Amino acid sequence: MILYFTGTGNSKFAADVLAEELHEQTISLNEVMKKGESVTVESDRPIVIVSPVYAWRLPCVVEEQIRKIKFSGDRDIYFVVTMASDFGACEKYCRKLCEKRWFAFKGFCGVRMPGNYVVHDKMPAENAAEQILKAAVPVLKEIAAHIAAGEMITCPSGGMKNAFKSGPVNRAFNKFKNKVDFIISETDCISCGQCESNCPVNNITIERGRPVFGTNCIQCFSCIHRCPTEAIDIKGKTEKNGRYVCPEYLDFKSKMVKTRSR
Ligand SMILES: Cc1cc2nc3c(=O)[nH]c(=O)nc-3n(C[C@H](O)[C@H](O)[C@H](O)COP(=O)(O)O)c2cc1C
Incomplete structure (x- = not known):
């Protein structure tokens, strides 16, 4: 079973490629969160969590869902994170999460995807984003092959710098994440x-x-x-950075990769 969370579609894209390769079903954690229902996931095959990296760790809402959801069946779990450039020491925290929920940690892997941190970065042009997504497909297929074979996946990420990013910097991010000065364009909304x-x-x-x-x-x-009208901004931060949403249909020549929105 593949459980994914997504903001702009990259992780949904990754989850869809993995699902196709593994002949697995997907569950949208966005929908689970939105409905606020308690969920039971039954699977006789490994659980695969697909999520973006936020400040070098899983988003806190994803960690929360992994703690909340009732899982029955196979206790093997893999983590596939999508990221713009680097996941810090995210793997260490995924392992910790497994210990708390009695999962057997089977692996962690980061897949490079177009960045969406619009507060800080200019969004990639359409062509550039498509090239990054195209390059991600063989990486995802390789990950799927390891999962299908029941193999461990390792993506080592030690060092002081990574520990600092996923530790104190992540904590600061989570402390202040809800202090966002949104502005709405009266004319565009x-x-x-x-x-x-x-x-x-x-x-x-x-x-x-x-x-x-x-x-x-x-x-x-x-x-x-x-x-749809780009009417929402964060004051003084996002106005000039463009927008990004993972395209719904991409023709990668060998195969049409179809992704649904959200
Ligand atoms: C709040 C926030 C924090 C992010 N932090 C990181 C990060 O620490 N490292 C990184 O490489 N990318 C980071 N990104 C980029 C996303 O992880 C990346 O673009 C991801 O593929 C988005 O997935 P989604 O489209 O499924 O939401 C961040 C994006 C956001 C919105």
Whole structure:
């Protein structure tokens, strides 16, 4: 069983490629979070968690879901993270999570994908993003082959620098992640409500036709990237950085890789 979380579609893309290779089903953690239901996952094959890296670790909401979901059956678990460049010491924290939930840690791997940290970076041009996604497909297929063979996957990431990024820096990120100064363009907002329905943590409500943000933001930036009129920004930070959403259909010549939105 493949469980994925995504803000802008990269991890959904990765989950879909793995699912196709492994003939597995996928579960959207976005939907699980959105509905707030308690979920039981039964699987007689290894669990595969696919998620973006946020500040060099799994997003806290993903860690939370792994702690909350009732798993029955196979206790082997793999982690496949998508990232713009580097996952720090994320593997160490995935291992710790396994110890707490009695999972047998089978592996961790980072796959490079287009970056979406719009607060800091300019978003990749369409062509550049497609090249990165195209290069990710054989990497994902190789990961799937290791999973299918039941092999351990290792992606070592020791060192002081990684420990610092995934430790104190990650803690600071999580402490301040909900302090985001969103601004809405009065002229561009069309009151479509997509930001509200795309927010995985129900942090947005539409009031008098405009999105109102709560204090629960996890910085997935789905609202910013998926707004059809680019009406949402973070004051002074995102206005000039563009937008990114993983394309839904990509023709990689050998095969059409189909991904659904969200
Ligand atoms: C809040 C936030 C933090 C991020 N932190 C990292 C990071 O530590 N290392 C990295 O390489 N990429 C980082 N990224 C980039 C994403 O992990 C990467 O683009 C990922 O593929 C996005 O996946 P998604 O489209 O499934 O949301 C970050 C993105 C966001 C929004």
